[in-house]
Amino acid sequence: MTSKEDYRNIYKAKNIGNNMIGKNVAIALLIIALVLVSFSAVDYFSEDDKISSVKPDFVGNDTGNGKVGVVILPPAIEDRNNGS
Amino acid sequence: MAVNKTSAKQSFGKYDIIASVSVLVIILSLFYIGFDFTGKVITTDTAVVNVTIVANTAINFTTEYLFLGAGSVDTGKPNATFDSDGTHTDSSDWSGTPANLTLENIGNTNVSLTLSVGKTAAEYIGGTSPAYQFKFGDSEAGSCATNSSPTGTWLATTKTSNTSLCSLFLSDNSADTINIGVRVVIPQDAVAGTRTDTFTATATTA
Numbered sequence: 001m002t003s004k005e006d007y008r009n010i011y012k013a014k015n016i017g018n019n020m021i022g023k024n025v026a027i028a029l030l031i032i033a034l035v036l037v038s039f040s041a042v043d044y045f046s047e048d049d050k051i052s053s054v055k056p057d058f059v060g061n062d063t064g065n066g067k068v069g070v071v072i073l074p075p076a077i078e079d080r081n082n083g084s
Numbered sequence: 085m086a087v088n089k090t091s092a093k094q095s096f097g098k099y100d101i102i103a104s105v106s107v108l109v110i111i112l113s114l115f116y117i118g119f120d121f122t123g124k125v126i127t128t129d130t131a132v133v134n135v136t137i138v139a140n141t142a143i144n145f146t147t148e149y150l151f152l153g154a155g156s157v158d159t160g161k162p163n164a165t166f167d168s169d170g171t172h173t174d175s176s177d178w179s180g181t182p183a184n185l186t187l188e189n190i191g192n193t194n195v196s197l198t199l200s201v202g203k204t205a206a207e208y209i210g211g212t213s214p215a216y217q218f219k220f221g222d223s224e225a226g227s228c229a230t231n232s233s234p235t236g237t238w239l240a241t242t243k244t245s246n247t248s249l250c251s252l253f254l255s256d257n258s259a260d261t262i263n264i265g266v267r268v269v270i271p272q273d274a275v276a277g278t279r280t281d282t283f284t285a286t287a288t289t290a
Contacts (some may be wrong), residue, residue: 020097020100021099021100021103022099023099025099025103026099026100026102026103026106027102029102029103029106029107029110030102030103030106032106032110033105033106033107033109033110033113036109036110036113036114036117037109037113039113039117040113040116040117043116043117044116060141060288060289061141061286061287061288061289062141062142062143062191062195062286062287063143063284063285063286063287064143064144064145064148064187064284064285064287065145065148065282065283065284065285066145066147066148066149066150066185066187066264066282066283066285067148067149067150067280067281067282067283068149068150068151068152068185068266068280068281068282068283069149069150069151069152069278069279069280070151070152070153070154070166070209070268070270070278070279071153071154071155071277071278071279072154072155072156072209072270072274072275072276072277072278072279073154073155073156073177073276074156074276075156075157075158075159075272076156076158076159076177
């Protein structure tokens, strides 16, 4: 037959089993876990994406222009045959 | 005995489960991150620095205007010749000083180089049998490491097609510059006036 003391022990055992870790501790651990998961996610998505997003080498063409000038003067007038 | 059976069946409550899962996640996260937060678990660590130098193809006429001078064809001569070396024939009133166009590879890649002009000899000079020529050579030794046309030789300019000068025009700071000179033959019947034309150099990544 179960005595009153046994019922008290059963109740105590149940309570101990259900509350081995308190509510506040569990929430604190949950928050820490979420923070660490966030760090891990940032770490995972940051560097690799930056490196892979570097634009490829530019291999192409370029042109440059230069000007050349010359002045052609009219020929010097030379008249050797003077009329009279 | 009854006490032990009951406590064994109900040993975990919801907070215990939350806490257990949280601890598991914390452990896995720390393994992933590498225990870096404490600074004690790992005493030495390595870092990687990545840098990417982007290839750039670019050329520039550092001397972009060449004036050959002014002069006329001497009376009785079929033509006169002016060139950028300072040479002139059959033009006693020619005035001009030696000069060149200077082209530099200002990028960080070796290139192949071609050249064209904007006008033919007839369009540029006019008259009967004009000539419009150019020559090129290293300004800094070794710049045109592999030439496709002879250097130091007067060559006919081309308007409609590119003349290949160098298949390997270097980008080294000490060897990345060439000179381009010009010569014109002016016929006696060329119309007097000022002439200007454009040289276009094209660089393609080698």
